[in-house]
Structures are given as C-alpha cells and as structure tokens.
Amino acid sequence: MTTIRDVAKLAQVSVATVSRALNHxxxxxxxxxxxxxxAAKTLNFHPNEVARSLYQxxxxxxxxxxxxITNPFFPAIAKGVEDSVNKRGYSLLLGNVEENPEKENDYLKIFAQNNVAGVVSAVQGNTAKMKDMPFVLLDRVTxxxxYAVHSDDFLGGTLAAQAVIHRRPKKIVIMVGPQNVASSLVRLAGSEQVLKEYKLSYERFQTPSFQSDLAEETAQDFFKQHQDADTVIASNDVYALAVxxxxxxxxxxxxxDFQIxxxxxxxxxxxxYPGLTTIxxxxYEIGYQGAELLCDILEKKPIKKKHIQLPVTLKLRESLREKGSL
Amino acid sequence: MTTIRDVAKLAQVSVATVSRALNHxxxxxxxxxxxxxxAAKTLNFHPNEVARSLYQxxxxxxxxxxxxITNPFFPAIAKGVEDSVNKRGYSLLLGNVEENPEKENDYLKIFAQNNVAGVVSAVQGNTAKMKDMPFVLLDRVTxxxxYAVHSDDFLGGTLAAQAVIHRRPKKIVIMVGPQNVASSLVRLAGSEQVLKEYKLSYERFQTPSFQSDLAEETAQDFFKQHQDADTVIASNDVYALAVxxxxxxxxxxxxxDFQIxxxxxxxxxxxxYPGLTTIxxxxYEIGYQGAELLCDILEKKPIKKKHIQLPVTLKLRESLREKGSL
Incomplete structure (x- = not known):
C-alpha cells in the first residue's frame, strides 16, 4: 500500500508538507x-479517512x-446538501428520523461515534443534544x-391566502401543520393576517403530522370535519394531493367545486393534472446553502450570515379557479 | 471521558470481555x-467507532x-436498507449517483477511504470496481x-401486458426503459411474449433515461412520435405520470381516450386521481432484504440464497379501462 512517505519521496518534500497540501x-x-x-495521483494515493479522522x-x-425521506421535499434538500459537501470533500451519513425522537437520539449517538465533523438537520428537534457538534438547521427553524437556513414562512402564509381570496372562496379551511413544527404556526399567522384584513371567515383543521403515510387517512378526516369546504390552504403538498x-x-x-x-x-x-398550485x-437551495454554511463553520471561514432566509414564490397551476371578483 | 477500562472495572470483568460483549x-x-x-449504560459509554474501525x-x-434520490422508488428502497442496517448496528453513507459513472467512481473511492464494511447498490454499474468490498446489488441486476435482490422483471412485463389486452386497446405502445438498465429488456421481453401470443400489434418508444427531471420532456417526445397511441405500457411510474x-x-x-x-x-x-394502475x-422489501443479505455476509453467517427474487403484483386503479372483449 502506498503511504504518505512514498508521496513525500516522489514529490521531494517533507511528509508534513504532503499532509498540509492534501488536507488543504x-x-x-x-x-x-x-x-x-x-505525486499522489501517480501513486494512486488516497489518505485513509479513518486514520486521518482518529488523528485529527x-x-x-x-x-x-x-x-x-419518503416526502419528496426532503430528498430534494438532501441532493442540495450532498452536492455541496461532496464538492468540499465531505461525505454524508444518512439519518431518516421519521418524527421519532428516539431515532433522532440514536442517530446523534451514531454520528458522535463516527466523529462526524458536523450535522445538517431538517428535523426540528432538541438541538441542545447537539451542543458538542457544529450544526446547521434547515427548514424547520425557530x-x-x-445557524439556520430556511425560507420565509410568514411570506409563504400570506402568499397562499392572497392566492385564494380573489377566486370566489365560499368556505375557506386552513390545514394547520403539526403544532410541534415551528414553521406551521408562522405560516398560519401569515395566512390569518391576510384573511382578517379582507374580513373573510375561515376555519382551521389541525394536521396531526407531516408523515406521508398518514396523508390519506388525514384527508378522509378532513372531509368528515369540513364537508362543505370549497377552498383549502393545505399544510404541504403531500397532504394537498391526498385531499x-x-x-x-x-x-x-x-x-x-373545490380549489386547493x-x-x-x-x-x-x-x-x-390538474397541477397543484403551491408555494x-x-x-435544493436550502440544502445547498445549509451545507455551505456548515462547511464554512468547519473550515473556520468568516460567516457572513448565521440565519439565511430564502424567498418563496407562488406557483399558479390548475388547482385554483380563475381570478374573479372577491 | 469514560473508557473501556472504566466499564470493565464497574462490571468486574476484563477489558477483553467488555470488548467481546459490546462488539458481539x-x-x-x-x-x-x-x-x-x-455498566456501559450507567457510565454512558459508547465505543468510539473510528478507533474501532482503524483497529479492525x-x-x-x-x-x-x-x-x-428524487425518484420516490429509491427513497423507499433506502428506508428498507436503513431499517435493516440500523437494527444490526451499522450506519449508512449516502451516495446519489444520478446515472453518472464519474460520480459512482467518486463514491466508491470515498467509501473505500472510510473503510466501509460493504456496499448496497441500486446502480447498475461496473461492479468490477467493487471487487475488494462485499456488496449486494438491488433492483437493476444482471x-x-x-449477491442480488430484485423483483421478477419478466413476470412484471407479462402482468403489464396482460392487464391491457382485455381493455380494448387500439394502438399499444411499449415505453422501453433505458438500454443500459438490464431489467428494462427483461420486462420488454415479458410484455412482448404476451402481445405476440394474443397476436396484438404494438410499437416501441425508447425512453432515453430514468432520470426524473427528463420525464416531462420525454412525455412530449412520446406524443410527437405516437400521436395516435391509446394504450401505453410505461417504463416506470414517474414517466407514466408525465405521459x-x-x-x-x-x-x-x-x-x-387514453389508458396507461x-x-x-x-x-x-x-x-x-385517476390513480395510476401499475406493477x-x-x-422497501428489496432494500430491507438486500441489507440483511449484506449484513449476513459481513457477519459470516450462512447464506441461504445469493439471488433473492421478490414477487411483483398488479395494482389496478383508474388509469385503465374496464375489462371488455378483446
């Protein structure tokens, strides 16, 4: 096996220089x-990560x-994270928590045992547990x-409400996201502000979870409670599709008859088809920028912004009516 | 920091015994x-994986x-893999290859540098590159x-064709999966056997890729080539939805007018809605069983079956017509 000494010899420099060069x-x-x-390329030398990890x-x-991971929003985030960390020489240990605090604890333990350099998390958990590890939170942020990267939830809530008010809503229901997900309440506040401003009445439906596998059951419950709803502001796309x-x-x-x-x-x-109108x-960008922020922290680069907020936009498709009078 | 000596002292056994016990x-x-x-629990002792890895x-x-990772079929596989490996004390290093052989090489290098115990791969790649690592292939198997876990592609192809023949097809088109994915051709053979048996004519459309982000473009190409198609056997669900x-x-x-x-x-x-009829x-089971097989190999357990083939089933939904005469 090629060692760092072989590389140093071929490059005619010291072992310490090879180490500095290859570790940047x-x-x-x-x-x-x-x-x-x-020289490293010629000798097909790849520093062994495990030895390096123990040393450093x-x-x-x-x-x-x-x-x-079965909600397609999160694989898209994962792809952004992956593209960033790979470019910067890191690899990803995967932890799919499934809104299970016990699983989250297990993963944090596993991460610690593997000496991870840091954590990127889209889980709104007890971040106190991560106190010894650099970490960046994504999406579900308080x-x-x-360090956090998220999108503008309040704006999202207002955009969603503004999108429905001019489309002849008869009975509006807001599907409120799970109470333990901070962004749910921020979005709700955004939507409520608009509806109140326009003096439109509305009801609320509490979505118990964001887990994909509960969406169909929840959709049935929704119609049991709100048979006459004709306009729905849904908590996320998966639940909107189910409804x-x-x-x-x-x-x-x-x-x-029914817009969402x-x-x-x-x-x-x-x-x-019809395509789902959505915010x-x-x-991908949330994942990518979150990973960039973490890498900057790990590499002790100057941090310009600790909280990065990305814009949201309305995507109009066929699931809302044409605009009409209020 | 708690060490293995502290655990041995508290449990009143030797360090070697603690090691055997905790490593099973x-x-x-x-x-x-x-x-x-x-004793390990009382002292909150977790053996450091990195030190263990270097030693072993x-x-x-x-x-x-x-x-x-953006095709939901693969997160479902990943979830199965994850559930199995976690139960057996392993963790997952994630590599999303995106049908890019260069990325696959990079990941295999990264895996080697991190001394992975083995690899589970749903990528049909050049497995010769993995010759030094135990690996199990999933899904796209030749x-x-x-070692491989996959489902019965030939059966799947026949079931798909049998599902359409009694539903008044006028012009059948088979969307053939990418040529470099072995299972595509096996499914095609299954479908063709049935259609020939029933003396039904059909045409083929070559799907250039399985990448999700090319699905819409491909769907438009499909209709340029086959304007009068009324019955389609699609290469996968993502492409079926786009069509x-x-x-x-x-x-x-x-x-x-159009069934798929x-x-x-x-x-x-x-x-x-209409729900997509599909095979x-x-x-999840492919991922789970693939990971179990790999763990068995790593733990030198007796291997009952090196190639595991799982059954496929027809899921009838609204995207096909009611049965009628041929």
Whole structure:
C-alpha cells in the first residue's frame, strides 16, 4: 500500500508538507501543492479517512438528519446538501428520523461515534443534544438557533391566502401543520393576517403530522370535519394531493367545486393534472446553502450570515379557479 | 471521558470481555453480557467507532448507492436498507449517483477511504470496481452478480401486458426503459411474449433515461412520435405520470381516450386521481432484504440464497379501462 512517505519521496518534500497540501490546511506554495497532488495521483494515493479522522479527532463525515425521506421535499434538500459537501470533500451519513425522537437520539449517538465533523438537520428537534457538534438547521427553524437556513414562512402564509381570496372562496379551511413544527404556526399567522384584513371567515383543521403515510387517512378526516369546504390552504403538498384525491373521489370537480393550494412545490405537484398550485420553497437551495454554511463553520471561514432566509414564490397551476371578483 | 477500562472495572470483568460483549464477537456468558451492557449504560459509554474501525480495518459503515434520490422508488428502497442496517448496528453513507459513472467512481473511492464494511447498490454499474468490498446489488441486476435482490422483471412485463389486452386497446405502445438498465429488456421481453401470443400489434418508444427531471420532456417526445397511441405500457411510474399529464393537457380523457399502466407503484401513483394502475415492486422489501443479505455476509453467517427474487403484483386503479372483449 502506498503511504504518505512514498508521496513525500516522489514529490521531494517533507511528509508534513504532503499532509498540509492534501488536507488543504496551512500554507503550501502553489508549485509545491501541484507537485504533491501529481505525486499522489501517480501513486494512486488516497489518505485513509479513518486514520486521518482518529488523528485529527474529527472526520470528513457530515451527519444529515431528515424527518421523512419518503416526502419528496426532503430528498430534494438532501441532493442540495450532498452536492455541496461532496464538492468540499465531505461525505454524508444518512439519518431518516421519521418524527421519532428516539431515532433522532440514536442517530446523534451514531454520528458522535463516527466523529462526524458536523450535522445538517431538517428535523426540528432538541438541538441542545447537539451542543458538542457544529450544526446547521434547515427548514424547520425557530429563532433561538445559532445557524439556520430556511425560507420565509410568514411570506409563504400570506402568499397562499392572497392566492385564494380573489377566486370566489365560499368556505375557506386552513390545514394547520403539526403544532410541534415551528414553521406551521408562522405560516398560519401569515395566512390569518391576510384573511382578517379582507374580513373573510375561515376555519382551521389541525394536521396531526407531516408523515406521508398518514396523508390519506388525514384527508378522509378532513372531509368528515369540513364537508362543505370549497377552498383549502393545505399544510404541504403531500397532504394537498391526498385531499385533492379525496375531493375527486367524492365527485367534486377541481377547481370549480373545490380549489386547493399546497406548500413546498415538490416535483410531483407539477406532474399531475390538474397541477397543484403551491408555494414554492427552494428545497435544493436550502440544502445547498445549509451545507455551505456548515462547511464554512468547519473550515473556520468568516460567516457572513448565521440565519439565511430564502424567498418563496407562488406557483399558479390548475388547482385554483380563475381570478374573479372577491 | 469514560473508557473501556472504566466499564470493565464497574462490571468486574476484563477489558477483553467488555470488548467481546459490546462488539458481539466471541463467547460471553449471558449474565456477563448483561452486566457489561448495564455498566456501559450507567457510565454512558459508547465505543468510539473510528478507533474501532482503524483497529479492525473495517468500520460499521455501509455505503448506499442510489441512481436518483428524487425518484420516490429509491427513497423507499433506502428506508428498507436503513431499517435493516440500523437494527444490526451499522450506519449508512449516502451516495446519489444520478446515472453518472464519474460520480459512482467518486463514491466508491470515498467509501473505500472510510473503510466501509460493504456496499448496497441500486446502480447498475461496473461492479468490477467493487471487487475488494462485499456488496449486494438491488433492483437493476444482471445474472452475473454474486449477491442480488430484485423483483421478477419478466413476470412484471407479462402482468403489464396482460392487464391491457382485455381493455380494448387500439394502438399499444411499449415505453422501453433505458438500454443500459438490464431489467428494462427483461420486462420488454415479458410484455412482448404476451402481445405476440394474443397476436396484438404494438410499437416501441425508447425512453432515453430514468432520470426524473427528463420525464416531462420525454412525455412530449412520446406524443410527437405516437400521436395516435391509446394504450401505453410505461417504463416506470414517474414517466407514466408525465405521459398521463401530457395526455390530459392534449384533451384526452383517461382512461376512455387514453389508458396507461406504470411500473414501480411509488406512493404518489396511489395518491392521484385517476390513480395510476401499475406493477408493484416491493421497494422497501428489496432494500430491507438486500441489507440483511449484506449484513449476513459481513457477519459470516450462512447464506441461504445469493439471488433473492421478490414477487411483483398488479395494482389496478383508474388509469385503465374496464375489462371488455378483446
């Protein structure tokens, strides 16, 4: 097996210089850097990550916590995270938490055992548990977190309400996201502000969970509680699709009898017919920028913004009526 | 920091016994095992994975290669893999290859650098590259692989064709999956056998890729080439949905004017209306059993079956017409 000594010998530099060059740590003259990289390439030398990790007390691994890998919003985030960390020389340890605090604890333990350099988490958990690890929170963010990337939930809530008010709503129902997800309440506040301003009455339906596998059951409950709803501001796209399907099964025509707006803009919302109108969150960008922020922290680069807020936009498709008088 | 010596002291056994007990390697009396586990718990002792990995020359990490994390079929596989490996004490390093051989190479290098114990791959790649690592292939499998879990593609192809023949097809088009994915051709053979047996004519459309982000473009190409198609056997669910949407946009009523059957049964195929009839592959089960097989190999357990083939089933929904005469 090729060792760092072989590389040093071929490049005619010291072992310490090879280490600095290949780890991009400390000063190395540009010409030397090139020589070392060429020597490493020639000898097919890849520093062993495990030995390096033990020596440096941290690895080139980053832990990724997702609340639900079967909701397409999160694979899109994961893809953004992955593209960033790979470019910067890290790899991802996957943790799919499924809104299960016990699983979250288990993963944090596993991450610690593997000396991860840091954690990117889209799970709104007890971040106190991560106190020894650099981490960046994505999406489900509250104010008291140090590093976070999320989209503008209040704006999203107002955009969703503004989208329905001019489309002849008869009975508006807001599907409120789970109470333990901070962004749910911020979106609700945004929507309520608009509806109150326009003096439109509305009802609320509490979505118990964001788990994909509960969506169909929840859609049935929705219609039991709100048989006469004709305009729905849904908690996310997965739940909007389930409610839309249940409406169709009940013989309601979309959007004439029943109109709905989702939240997230996952790829499937565009791919069905009628297409789901929704608030687009930049999932890939949230993941990418969150990972960039973490890498900057790990590499002790200057941090310009600790809380990054990305814009959301309305995607109008066929699930809302044409605009008409109020 | 708590060390293995502290645990040994509290449990009143030797360090070697603690190591055997916590690593589940070698004989440990049941009562001793319990004493050690309790001591480790009391002292909040977690063996450092990195040190263990360097010593044992392999880690408790398993690499997972996926072709496209944004196709919901693969997160479902990933969930199965994850549930199995976690139960057996391993963690997952994620590699999303996106049908890019260069990315696959990069991941295999990263996996090697991290001393992964083995690899589970749903990418049909050049497995020769993995010769030094135990690996199990999922889904996109050819016969010359040593360990594999997949579903019965030929059966799937026949079921898809049998589902359409009694539903008054006028012009059948088979969307053939990418040529470099072995299962595409096996499914095609299954469908063709049935159609030939019933002396039904059909045409073929070559799907250039399985990448989700090319589905809409491909659906438009499909209708340019096959304007008069009224019955489609699609290459997978993502592409079936894209074609179904394009048909609806062209004013075709589903299933009266245009009927279609998919392949995979991802969760969204059930959640739209009309629901997509499809061939259900047990994605979670493929992932779970593949990971179990790999763990058995790593733990040198007896291997009952090196190639596991799981059944597929027809899921009838609204995208096909009612049965009628041929």
């Amino acid at each position: 740590s400390g000063y190395v003259r540009e010409s030397t850097q090139k020589k070392v990289e060429e 007390k941290k690895s080139k691994l980053i832990g990724l916590l997702l609340p639900d 104010n008291n977190q140090k 839309m399907k249940e409406a169709s099964k009940r013989g309601l025509k979309i959007p004439e 707006i989702g939240y997230d803009d996952m790829s499937f919302s565009r791919m069905m 687009s969150q930049p999932a | 390697s070698g004989y440990v009396r049941e009562s001793t095992q319990k004493k050690v586990e309790e 020359k392999k880690s408790k990490l398993i690499g997972l290669l996926l072709p496209d 016969n010359n692989q040593k 179904m949407k394009e048909a609806s946009k062209r004013g075709l009523k589903i299933p009266e 059957i998919g392949y995979d049964d991802m969760s969204f195929s059930r959640m739209m 259900s592959q047990p994605a």
